[in-house]
Amino acid sequence: MATPKPISPFRLSSLLRSEKDPSKALKLFLHPNPTQPKPFRHSLLSYDLLITKLGRAKMFLEMEQILHRLCHHTTFCVPEPLLCQVITLYGRNRLPSSAIHTFLSLGSFRCTPTVKSFNSLLNALLTSRDFQNFSEFASRVMEFTQPDTCTFNILINAWCLRGNIDCAWKVFDEMRDLGVPPSEVTFGTLINGLCKSMRLQEALKLKEVMIKDHKLKPNVNLYTTLIKGGCVVGEMDRVFRIKDEMVRNNVKLDAAVYNTLMDALFKAGRKDEGWQVLDEMNKNGCKPDLVTYNVMIAEFCSENNFEEVFRILDGMEGGGVKPDVVIYNVIIGWLCKTGKCNEANDLFQDMPRRGCTPDVVTYRTLFDGLCGWMHLSEAALILDEMLFKGYAPLSRSLNRFIDGMCSEGNFELLLTVLSSLGRKEDILNEDIWKIVVSIFKPKELQEN
Structure with a gap:
């Protein structure tokens, strides 16, 4: 029988790149040629591929073992981008101490740090919301x-x-004083902060500085930020002027812009204009997305036009957009609010067939609605299923449910529910026990 050809360093890199299972990739890296006694010389690419694969799989203990080997592999000067990737992976997984340790250890990897690794560290600390070390x-x-x-x-x-736009301004001023050129990202970040602070006028002035002084062109994301900011403060006329500017500058309006306009117009009671925006969206060949349908459905729900709501819901998949659980939760919430609990329950039961799994919000919304309209038997079934899935109802809903059964004198159902709740001790609160004790307390004790 022929001896299998040994795996070369080049071949190992190829195998590591194609291996989907990080555990198998690690085993392959550690023992590429199990029957060969000769030491294997791993390439830097193999290290890079495995470290990235382990980090993305959150196998940090194993990743650090490979980093330790690489640190002592003195043949290589480890490139900064690889260690920046490690710092970034720590940041994404809220491990700021590990990110700091890696940054401070760059020298031991024979790596000369530059501003790139420092920026990676700052961004990792910011992603981890470790503001103390960040500062x-x-x-x-x-x-x-x-x-x-x-x-x-x-x-x-x-x-x-952190909501401190004035300090952000100071950093921007310092940046310009040092002669560091701001980018589209700089202006976009600061304008977004101003809009969130409802300082629209300053945001618009900064846009003009961006265009006139720095010769930078606003993109669709920056315009969308300004439009959202204008909608929040209710300056719809200014919003439409921003939209017209986008058209003049040949910046294509995307679904996010149209959705923002529609939602703001609907909330402002300018429904006809909201539907005109949808018509314009379709005429310009901008395909409605999930948010578009959510805005439309929310508007029809507020009008109690559920016939149109279900027409849109049934037609979404035909348009290539699958309704998500948020949309179902909105509809179920409005159905319950208007007393259409049977329809809400029917839609809830139909969700799996439609390819959408109810989440904890779905269960809580339906349970609360059923309790509010005294559909107690149906509520008990939903509660039982909710508990089975590991979800807990809101305390106010559960209190209303218990109180409703007591008021109706439905003690058989009450005992069944309490038996189920007894297996979930953390759900039973003091208010529930007070209600139950007051019902079952002997009459002579109640009179005293």
Whole structure:
């Protein structure tokens, strides 16, 4: 029988790239040629592929073992992008201490750090919401590197996320004082922060600075931010002027712009204009997305026009858009609100056939509605299924349910429900026990 040909370093990289199972990839890396006593010389590409694969699979202990091997593999000067990827993976998984440790260990990997690794660290700390360490490293930026545009973008974003737009402005001013050129991302981040702070006028002025002083063109995302900001403060006339500017500048309106306009117009009671926006959307060849349908369904629900709601729901898949659980929750909520609990329950039961699984919000919404309209038997069935799936009802809904059974004198159902709840001790609260005790307390004790 022929001896299998040994795997070469080049072949190992190819096998690691195609292997989907990170555990098998690790085993292959560690023992590429089990029958060969000769030490295997791994390539840097093999290390890169495996480290990335393990990190994405959140196998951090195994990833760190491979990093330890790489650190002691003195043949290689480890490239900075690989270690930036490691720092980023830690950030995405809320492991800021590990990100910091990797950054401070760059020298042991024979890697010369640049602003790229520092930016990776800042972004990882921001993603982890570790503002304490973020502030510490940000204040020492000059000790590590010369900040670039990306550095300032991260700093501005950090202040915006913390709701301190004035500090974000100061960073922007410092950026310009140092001669670091702002980018589209810089302006987009700061304008988004201004809009969220309802400072639309300042956001619009900053857009003009972006165009006139820095010769940068706003993209569809920046215009969408401004339109959303205008809708929030109710300045619809200004919103339409922004929309007209987009058209003049040949910036194609996407579904996000149309959806924002429709939703704002509906909420402002300008329904005819909202439907005109939908017509324009269709005429311009912009295909409605999930949010579009959600906006339409919410509007018809508010009008109690459920016939149209179900027509849209049934037609969505024909348009290539699958309704998600959010849409079903909205419809079920409105049906319950208007007393159409049977229809809500029917839709709930039909969701799996429609290819959508109810979530905890679905169960809670339906249960609350059934309790509110005293459909107690149906509510008991939903509660039983909810508990089976590991979901818990809201306390106010459960209190209303117990109180409703007591008021109706339906003690048989009450005992059945209490038996089910007894297996979930954390759900039974003090208010429920007070209701139950008051019902079953002997009459002579109640009189005393």
